[in-house]
Amino acid sequence: MDTNFYIIEDDKVIQNLLKKIILKNNLGDIIGISDDGAQAIDEIKRLKPDIVLVDLLLPEIDGISIVSDINRSKCKTTFIMISQVTSKEMIAEAYKEGIEFFINKPINVVEVVSVIKKVKEKMNMFHVIQSFKNAIKEIQIYEENSLDKEIETSSNKDKIEKILAQLGILGEAGNNDIIEIILWILEQDKDAGKNPIKYKMTEIYNYLQRRYEQEYQITTNVFAIEQRIRRAVNRALINIAHMGIEDYGNEIFIKYASILFDFKEVRKQMNHIRGKLDYGGKISVKKFIEGIIVSIKNPI
Known part of the structure; x- marks a missing residue:
């Protein structure tokens, strides 16, 4: 099954760069792109992408708030945050809210490809297999x-x-x-x-x-x-x-x-x-x- 991506980025150049990296390296499909945080939240809840690439600093709603909102909705999505911010406090807050990896700007193609591959490996091991095991365990426990x-x-x-x-x-x-x-x-x-x-x-x-x-x-x-x-x-x-x-x-x-x-x-x-x-x-x-x-x- 192909991995579905959603990109939240207000810089059109970076939007296109991330899209090109994902498609050129056969990492998955792009099912949505947005530069608006509120719109992105609604679309992610509806589309349920596997991985969301989200900018930390956005005009209306910041990336951390987006991650927090989506996670509260129980939407099973993995987040990779992208930003030029170097504040340890903000990065720590992002991890606290549930991101898996943090990519620094300016965008490095090798780093993006490497991080996405690592996330996909982890998803295969912990999400698919563990979810199946958990489902079986839950059935056994309820009985x-x-x-x-x-x-x-x-x-x-x-x-x-x-x-x-x-x-x-x-x-x-x-x-x-x-x-x-x-x-x-x-x-x-x-x-x-x-x-x-x-x-x-x-x-x-x-x-x-x-x-x-x-x-x-x-x-x-x-x-x-x-x-x-x-x-x-x-x-x-x-x-x-x-x-x-x-x-x-x-x-x-x-x-x-x-x-x-x-x-x-x-x-x-x-x-x-x-x-x-x-x-x-x-x-x-x-x-x-x-x-x-x-x-x-x-x-x-």
């Missing part, structure tokens, strides 16, 4: 009559996936990263015997980046890995808060609200959803991961 049915006899990966499914984040982009991290920690703990390993999350993210490059030949950014994971954990917090609001006696809420999060932060998120606070709760990725490990080692 279970108990939250923890046969959990004692399942593999550690199955146990992790069941917990993530119960939290409603099995389909999130950071789901695979979380699984890889927990499996690695469990393996290290087993080798360490009675003395569990000590680690920092920055070390884990760096390890994950090296593993993706060495084993899967996927080049990714440590900051992008961290943000994918944080978005997934934050979504879990939101889902848990909704469960608590709907039914304070919900089994999943009771089981995970305190072990995966600081319960005070869960309460803040619940009050934010109710409109009582202007801000939601905070997350700790390390507490979330350690909570899942405890749940696996000591199933209730």
Whole structure:
């Protein structure tokens, strides 16, 4: 299947250059081009392109706002941002909102082709295959009559996936990263015997980046890995808060609200959803991961 591209760029010269690079190198098809952010948002939601090349600085709506709007709509699109901006804060904000790669202007043909090929490889590995696996897992989980049915006899990966499914984040982009991290920690703990390993999350993210490059030949950014994971954990917090609001006696809420999060932060998120606070709760990725490990080692 050909990859479909949408280009958002207010410079006609760069529009034509990007289009020429994509078509000349047989990278895919162009299904839309726009220099207007609002128009682009509507068309992307309707056309659902595989990859969007978006300029950071646009006249009406900036690229970060476009990415944020599209991601909130649950449209499965991968973003590559293009800009001459060198501000680390703006680039970090772009990664936080969900872009996969950042290409600096002026446009370099070799760089554009290389980045697009890397994105397509990643999509093939993590989007198509993982989406299929997740769909099968979701069907299996929905057919279970108990939250923890046969959990004692399942593999550690199955146990992790069941917990993530119960939290409603099995389909999130950071789901695979979380699984890889927990499996690695469990393996290290087993080798360490009675003395569990000590680690920092920055070390884990760096390890994950090296593993993706060495084993899967996927080049990714440590900051992008961290943000994918944080978005997934934050979504879990939101889902848990909704469960608590709907039914304070919900089994999943009771089981995970305190072990995966600081319960005070869960309460803040619940009050934010109710409109009582202007801000939601905070997350700790390390507490979330350690909570899942405890749940696996000591199933209730």
